[in-house]
Amino acid sequence: MPRPRTGLRAASALLAAALLCTLTSACSGGNGNGNGNGSGSGDRTGGRPAVSIAGSDHLGGAPVHVAQERGLWSAEGIDATVTTQPTGRDALNAVLGGQAQLGVVGDLPAVTAALGGRDLRIVADLSRFSDWRLLTRSDRAITGFAALKGRKVGVPQGTNVEYALSRMLASVQLTAADVTVVNLAPNQVTSALARGDIDAGVTFPSFYEAARTALGERYAELAFTGYTARTLLVAGPRTSDETTAAVLRTVLRAQREIGEDPARARQAVVAQSKGALQAGYVDTYQPRYTYGATLSPELLNQLEQEGAWAKAAQGLPGAADRAALQRHLNPGPLTAVDPAAVTVR
Numbered sequence: 001m002p003r004p005r006t007g008l009r010a011a012s013a014l015l016a017a018a019l020l021c022t023l024t025s026a027c028s029g030g031n032g033n034g035n036g037n038g039s040g041s042g043d044r045t046g047g048r049p050a051v052s053i054a055g056s057d058h059l060g061g062a063p064v065h066v067a068q069e070r071g072l073w074s075a076e077g078i079d080a081t082v083t084t085q086p087t088g089r090d091a092l093n094a095v096l097g098g099q100a101q102l103g104v105v106g107d108l109p110a111v112t113a114a115l116g117g118r119d120l121r122i123v124a125d126l127s128r129f130s131d132w133r134l135l136t137r138s139d140r141a142i143t144g145f146a147a148l149k150g151r152k153v154g155v156p157q158g159t160n161v162e163y164a165l166s167r168m169l170a171s172v173q174l175t176a177a178d179v180t181v182v183n184l185a186p187n188q189v190t191s192a193l194a195r196g197d198i199d200a201g202v203t204f205p206s207f208y209e210a211a212r213t214a215l216g217e218r219y220a221e222l223a224f225t226g227y228t229a230r231t232l233l234v235a236g237p238r239t240s241d242e243t244t245a246a247v248l249r250t251v252l253r254a255q256r257e258i259g260e261d262p263a264r265a266r267q268a269v270v271a272q273s274k275g276a277l278q279a280g281y282v283d284t285y286q287p288r289y290t291y292g293a294t295l296s297p298e299l300l301n302q303l304e305q306e307g308a309w310a311k312a313a314q315g316l317p318g319a320a321d322r323a324a325l326q327r328h329l330n331p332g333p334l335t336a337v338d339p340a341a342v343t344v345r
Helices: 008-021 060-068 088-096 107-115 158-168 186-195 203-217 240-258 262-272 279-287 295-313 322-326 332-337
Strands: 050-057 078-085 102-106 120-131 134-138 154-155 180-183 217-222 228-233 288-293
Touching: 050 060, 050 088, 050 240, 050 322, 060 078, 060 120, 060 240, 060 262, 088 102, 088 217, 088 228, 088 288, 107 158, 107 228, 107 240, 107 295, 107 322, 120 240, 120 332, 134 154, 134 158, 154 158, 154 186, 154 332, 158 217, 158 228, 186 203, 203 217, 203 279, 228 240, 240 262, 240 288, 240 332, 262 279, 295 322
Parallel strands: 050 078, 050 102, 154 180
Antiparallel strands: 102 228, 120 228, 120 288, 134 217
């Protein structure tokens, strides 16, 4: 076979390759894996890196949903896609499974993932909420948490709600061993109560009104403020700090808008829920959340307490001490955006 000539032909090939690189997104600086979940910024849309965020609780993660409804992401040069999962546990699984770069999750799912040896980064504590209810029926005569002993209690296990139940029980020196815990999806607690399959239930606040409507005169509840649930923003191990910081800057802008015009922010959350939330519920409960992206000693203290509970209740193998859990915090992006918000050391 004759040897190919290299001069003009080789130069032409190089020029063609350079032009192809310019015209395709493969050379746009992304990670090259085509799924937007790698260590870079992911795919690019209109020259902006695409960011995938798995959301859960619309009220706890309200700044993310406000940012999506108002189209605030583009100001930070990113093109975000927000998908809403049924629970924070599902949102976390989306991040760990590579379907999303970041997730809006509850504190307990993040702790159990850490103890289970999963690689995740907690980048911000987005909001706090402590207005819980134990839902029950008037014909069950549960007038205090001590009356739960020996009863059937429905709860979506693996979520913050399960930990809320544990705190209710602990307030009267009971544990899960003193009740029959029935694992239910969040939207199944109401129907199980109505049928009489369970004596009481704990679920997300968005289902409180449905329970009241379904049970009518039989509806009863016990208020509980002994547990502050925290909604966290977590990142997968391959999500860059630069991408995370851009998302946080947008979230902080959305938080400011919530403070400046709460009514408009509530309208945005209702719109983003796509019919899952009613305006009356959002108007009542969103003011009960405290917003502000932080990484604080209080957060770390709570993660440590939840870690100890998770090890005892679920038999998880990982270390639950403060140092081990702190290794899952990634303060870099929030420090870059708002240094005063990072007080954990």
